[in-house]
Amino acid sequence: MSTGPSRVAIVGLGLIGSSLSRALLAAGSQVAGWDADPEVRRRARALGVATEVFEEAAQAVPGAEVVVLAVPVGALAEAAGRIGGSLRAGQVVTDVGSTKVGVAEAVHGALPEGAIFVPGHPIAGTERSGPGAGRAELFAGRKVVLCPADARGPAGEAGAAVERVARMWQAAGAEPVALSPVDHDRIFALVSHLPHAVAYALMATVWRAESERPGLLTLSAGGLADYVRIAASNPVMWRDVFLANRMPVLEAIDAYASELDRLRELVATADADGLMAYFEAAAEARRRAVGEAPASTETHR
Amino acid sequence: MSTGPSRVAIVGLGLIGSSLSRALLAAGSQVAGWDADPEVRRRARALGVATEVFEEAAQAVPGAEVVVLAVPVGALAEAAGRIGGSLRAGQVVTDVGSTKVGVAEAVHGALPEGAIFVPGHPIAGTERSGPGAGRAELFAGRKVVLCPADARGPAGEAGAAVERVARMWQAAGAEPVALSPVDHDRIFALVSHLPHAVAYALMATVWRAESERPGLLTLSAGGLADYVRIAASNPVMWRDVFLANRMPVLEAIDAYASELDRLRELVATADADGLMAYFEAAAEARRRAVGEAPASTETHR
Numbered sequence: 314m315s316t317g318p319s320r321v322a323i324v325g326l327g328l329i330g331s332s333l334s335r336a337l338l339a340a341g342s343q344v345a346g347w348d349a350d351p352e353v354r355r356r357a358r359a360l361g362v363a364t365e366v367f368e369e370a371a372q373a374v375p376g377a378e379v380v381v382l383a384v385p386v387g388a389l390a391e392a393a394g395r396i397g398g399s400l401r402a403g404q405v406v407t408d409v410g411s412t413k414v415g416v417a418e419a420v421h422g423a424l425p426e427g428a429i430f431v432p433g434h435p436i437a438g439t440e441r442s443g444p445g446a447g448r449a450e451l452f453a454g455r456k457v458v459l460c461p462a463d464a465r466g467p468a469g470e471a472g473a474a475v476e477r478v479a480r481m482w483q484a485a486g487a488e489p490v491a492l493s494p495v496d497h498d499r500i501f502a503l504v505s506h507l508p509h510a511v512a513y514a515l516m517a518t519v520w521r522a523e524s525e526r527p528g529l530l531t532l533s534a535g536g537l538a539d540y541v542r543i544a545a546s547n548p549v550m551w552r553d554v555f556l557a558n559r560m561p562v563l564e565a566i567d568a569y570a571s572e573l574d575r576l577r578e579l580v581a582t583a584d585a586d587g588l589m590a591y592f593e594a595a596a597e598a599r600r601r602a603v604g605e606a607p608a609s610t611e612t613h614r
Numbered sequence: 615m616s617t618g619p620s621r622v623a624i625v626g627l628g629l630i631g632s633s634l635s636r637a638l639l640a641a642g643s644q645v646a647g648w649d650a651d652p653e654v655r656r657r658a659r660a661l662g663v664a665t666e667v668f669e670e671a672a673q674a675v676p677g678a679e680v681v682v683l684a685v686p687v688g689a690l691a692e693a694a695g696r697i698g699g700s701l702r703a704g705q706v707v708t709d710v711g712s713t714k715v716g717v718a719e720a721v722h723g724a725l726p727e728g729a730i731f732v733p734g735h736p737i738a739g740t741e742r743s744g745p746g747a748g749r750a751e752l753f754a755g756r757k758v759v760l761c762p763a764d765a766r767g768p769a770g771e772a773g774a775a776v777e778r779v780a781r782m783w784q785a786a787g788a789e790p791v792a793l794s795p796v797d798h799d800r801i802f803a804l805v806s807h808l809p810h811a812v813a814y815a816l817m818a819t820v821w822r823a824e825s826e827r828p829g830l831l832t833l834s835a836g837g838l839a840d841y842v843r844i845a846a847s848n849p850v851m852w853r854d855v856f857l858a859n860r861m862p863v864l865e866a867i868d869a870y871a872s873e874l875d876r877l878r879e880l881v882a883t884a885d886a887d888g889l890m891a892y893f894e895a896a897a898e899a900r901r902r903a904v905g906e907a908p909a910s911t912e913t914h915r
Contacts, residue, residue: 436833436834456832456833458833490833500827500830500833501833503819503820503823503830504820504830504831504833504834504838505834505838507816507819507820508816508838508840508841510874510877510881511812511816511841511874512840512896513877513892513893513896514870514873514874514876514877515808515809515812515870515873516895516896516899516900517873517876517877517892517895517896517899518804518808518866518869518870518873519804519805519808519899520895520896520898520899520902521869521873522804522869523899523902526801529801529804529805530805530899530902531757532737532757532759532791532801532802532805533737533805533806537805537806537809539809539813539840539841539843539844540809540812540840541900542840543840544893544896544897544899544900545897545900548890548893548894548897549890551889551893552886552889552890552893555881555889556881556884556886556889559881559882559884562881563878563881563882565819566874566877566878566881567878568819568822568823569815569816569819569874570871570874570875570878572815572816572818572819572822573811573812573815573867573870573871573874574871575815575818576811576814576815576818576867577864577867577868577871580811580856580857580860580863580864580867581860581864583857583860585853585857588852588853588856588857589849589850589853591814591818592814592845592849592852592853593849594817594818594821595813595814595817595818595821595845596845596846596849597821598817598818598820598821598824598831598845599817599842599845599846601821601824601831
């Protein structure tokens with residue numbers, strides 16, 4: 314943890330925006346907030362999520378050391394457009410979108426000359442949404458990906474802007490990690506988008522079976538409950554993610570379909586040793602994931 | 615909850631056996647326990663899991679109103695063989711196996727004339743194993759499937775035996791549900807075995823990717839953590855389940871592969887409305903699963 318920036322603007326007060334706001338308030342920052350939804354603005358005010366929640370996005374921007382666009386990828390360009398006219402030269406803008414290829418282009422086109430954009434993605438979230446779901450600890454011990462090579466702005470100022478965004482996230486408890494947008498999107502297609510695709514397909518399968526035999530889901534146990542949680546995620550966000558990251562998601566689904574087919578063959582041929590080897594590789598992947606990222610599994614113990 | 619049987623024998627003191635034992639002790643029963651693993655017997659004694667833990671399975675049987683074979687499906691026939699010689703006419707035996715077709719035949723052949731077998735399957739579990747993982751509340755509010763039509767024993771005694779097993783589970787906090795073995799295996803292929811197959815295939819996919827790009831898993835977030843939990847389940851148990859329930863599991867995998875392919879097509883054709891409809895069906899399945907089986911998701915909130 315380090316001291317927060319003196320003033321931050323957060324455009325979008327859903328789960329991520331309101332959690333970041335709470336974390337930065339706790340770190341001593343002032344936060345100027347805004348959300349496109351009047352009801353979200355009203356709730357954010359009632360909950361004391363930000364220092365002040367404004368009626369117009371442009372009102373939140375003046376004096377902010379960092380302006381955070383905390384909206385889904387599909388709403389980024391519109392959000393950038395709303396604040397573009399109010400940004401001064403040298404002001405730093407970042408985002409929290411789940412995909413990164415193409416984001417710099419989409420946002421930068423809407424920003425005025427002299428503003429600096431740093432693409433970002435905090436690796437945290439829950440299946441819940443809205444300002445009421447936000448909590449100051451959401452980013453504690455989590456990583457935040459920044460794309461320094463894709464930072465856009467006046468020559469010579471991008472490095473300092475990346476530093477400023479990194480320090481803001483450190484103040485919220487997160488650890489900055491640098492990746493290129495292409496690497497980011499390939500990796501997250503595998504570790505995030507694919508798990509959601511897989512869960513949605515499973516829910517679709519059991520839902521079809523439930524329609525044919527009502528009551529089947531009342532017999533579900535722990536195995537299905539974990540998918541239920543994943544499939545509770547915001548559908549609009551996931552539609553946007555799948556569309557924005559189409560090719561890496563398709564490659565990940567194809568790689569997955571091959572592995573599932575390999576497992577199917579082991580079952581079809583009653584290959585007991587092959588099944589054990591398959592499960593043990595999964596256990597090894599598990600040990601690696603747990604050993605290297607304990608925080609991500611902690612809530613499920 | 616109701617009063618427990620005066621005395622129960624539990625053969626196998628892993629997660630399920632030790633949890634049932636703790637629940638029945640709490641309900642006032644005496645429990646005679648045994649496990650094939652000397653180290654498990656030692657730990658079960660040290661933990662006070664049962665009233666007494668014997669050195670031989672046959673020693674646990676005398677006087678038991680119900681004898682519970684709490685071992686994986688693949689070890690059922692052997693466990694039945696160990697106690698067969700000690701059973702008296704009229705003693706009631708049940709199991710906790712994850713598949714039910716063929717179980718009655720496998721067990722009944724090892725039991726003496728006059729003993730009565732009632733196939734059963736409590737719908738509870740965690741990814742942990744062993745007597746240390748057992749807890750008395752594991753079955754509270756959960757269902758236990760019994761297969762009354764497959765109960766085997768002297769004419770006229772099966773009905774009373776099913777009742778006795780049902781009352782034992784009620785004393786442990788569970789709710790008995792009657793199903794045929796065929797229905798049981800089809801339903802659990804979908805709501806339990808398929809979710810595990812899907813999770814194992816996902817772990818295999820990300821593990822392959824991690825091998826090609828070490829460090830990728832350190833960037834995983836909540837989406838993968840749920841699968842990590844599922845893939846931590848006992849591999850021997852799951853190998854046995856997949857082999858014992860091969861055809862229904864293959865049918866479930868095929869149904870799933872079709873749904874995944876349908877989702878892949880929606881992504882490939884950038885069908886935004888189709889994706890929303892797909893996700894909304896998953897959300898509907900979720901609401902049904904949560905609304906009708908709240909206990910199964912409670913631990914993840």
